[in-house]
Amino acid sequence: MAQVKLESATLGSGGKLLTQKRESLFQDAFRRLIRNRAAVIGGAIIILLISMAVFAPLIAVKSFEVQVLVDQNKVPEWVTSVFPTMKPYAQFSDDYPFGADYVGRDLFSRIVYGARVSLTVAFIGPLISLLIGVIYGSISGYFGGRLDDLMMRIVDVLYAFPSLLFIILLLAFFRSTLMHLEPGTFAYALGQLDAKMGGLLFVFIGIGLTAWETMARLTRGQVLSIREKEYVEAAHTIGASNLRIMFHHILPNILGPLIVAETLAIPGYIATEAFLSFIGLGVNPPTPSWGAMISDGANTIRSYPNQTIFPALALAITMFAFNFLGDGLRDALDPRLRGTQ
Amino acid sequence: MGRYIVRRLLYMVVVILVVSIITFGLMHAIPGGPFSREKALPAETIKILNERYHLDEPLWKQYVSYVYAVLIPHVTMTPPSTSLQDDFLGNAQIGSVWIRWMNFGPSFKSRSRTVNDIFRDNLPISAQLGTMALIIAIMIGMPLGILAALKQNTVWDYFGMSIAIFGVSVPVIVLGPIFVWVFGVALKWFPPTGWGAQPPYLLGFLPSKLGWDFFKYAIMPSIALGLGSSAVIARLTRAALLQTVREDYIRTARAKGLQERLIITRHALKNSLIPVVTILGPLFAALVTGTFVTELMFGIPGMGKYFVTSITNRDYPVIMGTILLYAVFLVVANLIVDITYAFLDPRIRYD
Numbered sequence: 007m008a009q010v011k012l013e014s015a016t017l018g019s020g021g022k023l024l025t026q027k028r029e030s031l032f033q034d035a036f037r038r039l040i041r042n043r044a045a046v047i048g049g050a051i052i053i054l055l056i057s058m059a060v061f062a063p064l065i066a067v068k069s070f071e072v073q074v075l076v077d078q079n080k081v082p083e084w085v086t087s088v089f090p091t092m093k094p095y096a097q098f099s100d101d102y103p104f105g106a107d108y109v110g111r112d113l114f115s116r117i118v119y120g121a122r123v124s125l126t127v128a129f130i131g132p133l134i135s136l137l138i139g140v141i142y143g144s145i146s147g148y149f150g151g152r153l154d155d156l157m158m159r160i161v162d163v164l165y166a167f168p169s170l171l172f173i174i175l176l177l178a179f180f181r182s183t184l185m186h187l188e189p190g191t192f193a194y195a196l197g198q199l200d201a202k203m204g205g206l207l208f209v210f211i212g213i214g215l216t217a218w219e220t221m222a223r224l225t226r227g228q229v230l231s232i233r234e235k236e237y238v239e240a241a242h243t244i245g246a247s248n249l250r251i252m253f254h255h256i257l258p259n260i261l262g263p264l265i266v267a268e269t270l271a272i273p274g275y276i277a278t279e280a281f282l283s284f285i286g287l288g289v290n291p292p293t294p295s296w297g298a299m300i301s302d303g304a305n306t307i308r309s310y311p312n313q314t315i316f317p318a319l320a321l322a323i324t325m326f327a328f329n330f331l332g333d334g335l336r337d338a339l340d341p342r343l344r345g346t347q
Numbered sequence: 348m349g350r351y352i353v354r355r356l357l358y359m360v361v362v363i364l365v366v367s368i369i370t371f372g373l374m375h376a377i378p379g380g381p382f383s384r385e386k387a388l389p390a391e392t393i394k395i396l397n398e399r400y401h402l403d404e405p406l407w408k409q410y411v412s413y414v415y416a417v418l419i420p421h422v423t424m425t426p427p428s429t430s431l432q433d434d435f436l437g438n439a440q441i442g443s444v445w446i447r448w449m450n451f452g453p454s455f456k457s458r459s460r461t462v463n464d465i466f467r468d469n470l471p472i473s474a475q476l477g478t479m480a481l482i483i484a485i486m487i488g489m490p491l492g493i494l495a496a497l498k499q500n501t502v503w504d505y506f507g508m509s510i511a512i513f514g515v516s517v518p519v520i521v522l523g524p525i526f527v528w529v530f531g532v533a534l535k536w537f538p539p540t541g542w543g544a545q546p547p548y549l550l551g552f553l554p555s556k557l558g559w560d561f562f563k564y565a566i567m568p569s570i571a572l573g574l575g576s577s578a579v580i581a582r583l584t585r586a587a588l589l590q591t592v593r594e595d596y597i598r599t600a601r602a603k604g605l606q607e608r609l610i611i612t613r614h615a616l617k618n619s620l621i622p623v624v625t626i627l628g629p630l631f632a633a634l635v636t637g638t639f640v641t642e643l644m645f646g647i648p649g650m651g652k653y654f655v656t657s658i659t660n661r662d663y664p665v666i667m668g669t670i671l672l673y674a675v676f677l678v679v680a681n682l683i684v685d686i687t688y689a690f691l692d693p694r695i696r697y698d
Binding site: 163176273314318 | 361362365369370373374377378379512513515516517518520521523524525527528531532533539632636639640643644654655658659670673674
């Protein structure tokens with residue numbers, strides 16, 4: 007990034023400008039970002055959540071999967087003062103900071119470990135969609151012509167697909183196919199890997215298969231506008247290869263909008279995972295996912311609201327944090343876009 | 348414009364066909380059939396059932412006869428019977444000839460119902476919920492966005508945009524349980540679950556009585572579902588309006604001494620609607636898919652539960668019916684959005 011800036015600056019004028027321009031785009035953006043209070047709070051919460059996920063075994067001493075049936079639905083006393091309707095029938099136990107769920111698992115541990123699922127999705131989701139979308143979009147935009155037409159037509163058709171329905175169908179297919187497979191095949195290995203990841207692999211595949219389309223369109227648009235710039239032409243004339251132009255001259259200059267778009271998409275990925283786990287197609291039990299916990303608790307929400315509302319709040323806080331950070335990043339990387347979507 | 352619409356309609360048909368083929372292929376590729384049970388049925392029984400529902404035929408034949416039953420109008424002399432195999436959505440009589448259209452087939456799981464029965468009984472409820480949520484999204488989102496834009500960088504702006512961030516960050520699966528508990532269980536303002544409308548419906552989906560009996564059930568789920576979308580609308584309206592009020596023609600209108608209220612309503616708002624309209628397509632998609640979480644959450648007897656249970660039950664006709672229905676909804680919504688877009692902004696030409 008810095009290299010490109012310097013090149014264009016040196017071409018343009020003398021040494022003075024060069025020293026002024028030495029601050030790279032990202033340093034500049036970072037300075038603006040930390041002046042934005044909401045974004046800093048969002049970032050801080052995300053750092054907290056990450057450390058919570060990493061150090062989960064230290065924070066949550068109780069197991070998230072061991073069922074202590076005698077402790078079903080037990081709550082500590084403070085919970086009943088938050089949810090006063092529980093007072094007449096609540097059974098108390100101070101062993102569980104947030105209470106125990108309907109099979110006697112520690113809610114607090116499940117929420118802490120649940121951060122692992124949501125955060126993994128928050129980081130892998132953008133990676134997948136960036137990887138596919140950027141490659142697809144830059145090929146389409148860079149080479150243009152017939153190829154571009156064809157590639158974008160394909161995206162158009164896929165775009166018209168109701169993506170969530172598609173994910174649901176695909177997941178149902180993956181999940182039930184796996185139980186009937188012979189060992190030794192690739193699909194079987196995939197299934198084993200998925201089982202090891204607690205069912206997350208297929209969630210990623212589902213999200214990845216549908217989320218790249220937006221990114222491909224955005225990348226293509228950006229590439230189209232950069233492709234005609236003088237410095238790209240200059241690179242062409244001195245005989246730079248297509249790959250070099252793509253990676254050295256175009257990609258660094260379109261990275262900003264892409265990062266912003268992905269950061270703003272993160273809450274969407276988190277919500278998709280929660281939704282999938284809510285309808286029972288996401289992670290495999292007993293992997294704790296906030297979506298699955300909300301779904302489990304929803305059956306008994308009238309009697310034991312804590313089992314639903316605590317994971318729901320955890321989900322909301324995480325999405326808040328990513329939204330704040332995303333908004334701040336957008337304002338910082340591209341001040342012209344301030345206040346837009 | 349006409350040519351554009353025709354082209355888009357053709358496009359739509361292609362998309363729906365592709366969706367139907369993929370769905371059909373995938374659902375048959377999922378191992379296990381509609382009649383696999385934990386305690387296996389006798390092979391003979393399964394064979395008879397498969398024969399009865401033509402599941403023993405080759406896949407392409409099943410697909411063709413499905414498309415035939417749904418898409419092609421049937422012209423017969425026999426009047427409609429009560430047979431489950433013979434349930435069409437559209438029935439018209441001309442003299443002694445019957446024209447009958449759209450047979451989505453029987454449900455394998457609930458033996459006494461057809462997919463058309465599900466459409467008739469449960470779809471109107473989902474449609475009511477979706478419509479209410481859309482109305483709420485627009486009713487909250489637009490004024491909030493306008494207020495924030497007109498009073499940019501004031502308390503109003505920050506207030507409006509905080510609500511918007513809140514709305515974006517709190518999906519139905521979070522808001523749902525909180526509403527159910529706070530307003531349904533603790534405060535007892537609304538019944539926590541259920542739905543107030545019963546057939547017959549006006550125009551196929553509107554409740555015939557719009558009283559408290561309807562709204563006491565509808566308000567909570569509609570707000571829970573619509574709030575997220577209202578936030579999106581608010582942010583977009585604000586951004587669009589901020590951009591529009593800086594245009595030259597607004598300055599001209601001010602210069603000629605037009606009232607501020609007229610400037611905003613006549614000039615600025617109409618033009619800032621354009622980006623807002625474009626988002627309505629994806630928004631509609633979010634609402635439609637959002638309805639089934641909302642329905643599960645608030646115990647609303649809509650289409651939502653069929654959507655998920657049909658897949659786990661391998662209830663082929665119900666899977667096809669629900670997916671096609673949603674796909675048609677979404678594609679049509681996108682088409683309408685694009686056409687409205689062209690009407691609002693005469694500069695846009697599709698030909």
